[in-house]
Amino acid sequence: MPFRKNTPKPVQTPVKKPETEEGDEDESKKSSKGAPELLRGFRDIMPEEQGRWNFVRDAMRSLAESYTFDRIDLPILERSDLFLRTLGKGTDVVEKEMYVFTDPSNRSVALRPEATASAARAYIEHGMIERPQPVKLWYEGPMFRHDRPQAGRFRQFYQVGFEVFGSSEPIIDAQLILIGKKIFETLGLDVSVQINSIGTPECRQAYLAELVSYFRQFRSRLPEDDKRRLQKNPLRLLDSKEPETIELLKDAPQILDWLDEKSKEHFMKVLEFLDEVEMPYVLNSHLVRGLDYYTHTVFEFTLADDEGEKAQNALGGGGRYDGLVELIGGRPTPACGFALGIDRIVRALSDKNIDPPQYKKAHVFFAQLGDAARRVGLKLFEEFRKSGIIVSEAVGKNALKAQLEVANKLGVQFTLILGQKEVLDGTIIIRDMESGAQETIDVKKIVSVVERKLQKDPGVKTEGYSPVADS
């Protein structure tokens, strides 16, 4: 596969900065003795963690495919107003968590804090309304929010998202919830599905007015935080953690009572579909979501057990957003979707010691003595690779002993030993690492011999995440 036709040109503005590069912020004093440092809230996902990450990503991909969602890759950078318009002006995400900056062409851009808006943008931009509806898309990738880091919360985090455009059918909502649940099931995580409806913007307005006036009577009893919420974002009162507020909530108006007939009907149908597939859910009249674009159904996946209600126990969520496409300039298009936080899911897996199915990284190890053996080894390597056998080595080491140590640590089943003598004889030694038994084999036959020996052991997979299995 060739890369781009042209070699990458340095498109950068070659404006030479007169001074030191790093000096321009006040970075210089922060960073310690020149050692490179991770930006706060950012992290490296190390090789050891990739097994779990792959496990999660694979599960998502195969679920997406089996529900016939089409993959879409969306840019990480978008014009900042896309998010300003969609997420809601007053929301924290927009107000204080977005990475917004001016790009070299003096345009205000933002690192995406989520991708639903991008998906909607793509839907409009590529005229997907002309495709058979609904259009079902899924994506996966990093999102960015400049929030205060905490366990399970990073400034760069990964989400997978499923979005369905062009259908207002309640079955879509239900199916999305089902898919989300299936993903967790596949991974072995027990989540509870919280669900609620916030109706149309109109009935939400009406409800809000009612809610505000209800709480106004008790204003003096409200804790500071909740007084602020009452002003700024009254819906948030619903999931307040303050005991006093929780008490007051008992007699507070319920949003479900304020839904118009259509909204009510929609919601009832969603629930019926869920019942139909015997999918348990928790009706949570206090569930509200942080982004403005939601309408009707909203839902969240939360970690089922540890009732201790850990802070970051929401592993994902979503809902219907019928007004979003129109809001950013498309034709009115009903839509619904959800996103899952991969970081949190991976964390949940490791908290619960759920290990991904193990794939042997290497089946056999190649130990060599001397340059002649190395040369032969290089060729042998390719032959093994062609037959799908993964061969590991430690050509950086000379002593056979050291190489066997590595082989042992890798846990391979067989080690091939090739020394001067074998090279001359055209043979190679195969050593069973379990028993220590060795035999000398014609080097020409070694690939088929190894193939046969590996076959005998059903525990060894000849294809793990083999690229052939892809696509």
Add this chain to the structure above:
RNA sequence: GCGGCCAUGGUGUAACGGUUAACACAGGAGAUUGUGGCUCUCCUGAUCCGGGUUCAAUUCCCGGUGGUCGCCCCA
């Protein structure tokens, strides 16, 4: 953005304000010539950064940075 707690080799820990900052694991080299899993020897390697107090700071104080927990909010 606010508050609490924390910061020692790659990892996990230790060190009354006082020598060469200790231990385990991991890593490297070796224990007769070309054979792993046990054992043994040796080696590499750290006090987050910047100030201050002090004769003396890993230790005390302040600031920064980072982590963590709670709040805000969210995935």
